Amino acid sequence: MSQKVLLNSKEVNIILHRLACQLIENHDDFSNTVLIGIQPRGKALVDRLAAMFREDYGLKELKIGYLDITFFRDDFRRGTKPLEANSTEINFIVEDKNVVFIDDVLYTGRSIRSALTAIQSFGRPKNIELLTLIDRRFSRHLPIQPDYKGRQVDAINEERVTVHWKEYDGEDAVYLTNN
């Protein structure tokens, strides 16, 4: 197994600040915007961005939620491993809100397809945007593209892109792993 560092801690930090600024540019004070982390790996990213908004940009009134897509996935009963659910925590209605989906890696686009269906249980959003830290180019199964992306990566199918977070994995870094 070989492993290559795609982004180190400093690079992740610079990219997160850029993404935060791009979001502020489009959503101003977030009064009509909600940030939704896609479970499980989008939670860390949305928490990090929210902390940045509060501490570095003085935005206190943020609406943050976590969306679990397990029951909306299109590969139920198709994989070898059973799907394990995570918790959904959305304590507001998204009706007429600008929704930003936040996830760590965009690969086939199927998770985002599921999330687009799942979010409808909480109302009809005004519009939905997508932010991902890593965009794996040329690997999409569906016509889904990010509106905000940290870094584009060309990786072949056998390779895995994994994002590590200080809070969970002890460091901020992005690795490309080849089995």
Add this chain to the structure above:
Amino acid sequence: MSELSVDHLLGIKYLKRDDIELIFQTADHFKEVINRPIKKVPSLRDITIANLFFENSTRTKLSFELAEKRLSADVINFSASQSSVKKGETLIDTVNNILSMKVDMVVMRHPNPGSCVFLANHVDAHIINAGDGAHEHPTQALLDTYSIRERLGQVKGKKVAIVGDILHSRVALSNIFALQLLGADVKVCGPLSLIPKHIEQLGIEIETDLRKALEWCDVANMLRVQNERMAVSYFPTTREYTQQYGVNKQLLEDIGKDITIMHPGPINRGVEITSDVADSDQAIILNQVENGVAIRMAVIYLLASKIKK
């Protein structure tokens, strides 16, 4: 663990502790789902489930049907009273005919103990027991223990008294198995005529004095007197039964302890439990009903995930 150790839910007897924990964790997620503005997920949209009820039911049938619909499964319903069973068709023939219509899962209630085990051995579908005679009612025991866990934080170490007609009750047997698996202490309480012989061999105690049982327990699960299953008289009069084994507000106040009151329904108000107790904050009877849908969604979802494409 992310998969059940069984292919059917025939009884709590066949489950492991980890299975119950997995069902509870999954039910937690579904409980959140059924409190959303739109209470439906598309997981089971290519699964068809037959609900076969050879015996009357209101709550269980509605609860299963709602759980199935919340998971987007296709549902067909069957009641013995309106079917060819009356014309002499055997159980296997009835079920095989239904299965040839491409049904993936069968939820069955039947008056004969062991009928679900028999069915699981003879037909090619996942079977969920919704009550077989006086044998088991696994989803009821799961939702009862889940409701205890929700109210008291955990089931382990809690003292649970099952009160009333133990002899005719499938709820009692499934509850005893589930509570023991989860580490609770169990006593049964009722007139000796309504307590099965040798039940103490399951490792539980018998108490014939309701007051003593209530003073001992954290949770009292009040069972209904099943008059419809009684061919002979098991106690002199209903009035005498109520005097000895009915729970009322006065008795609970005398004991002065915060006991959680449960009832699997349907309630005979004024017989095993008075209205002021049934409608009080101590009673979690309606929570049990709500949790029933989440528990049944979890069971159906986990068994359906074993149906391979």
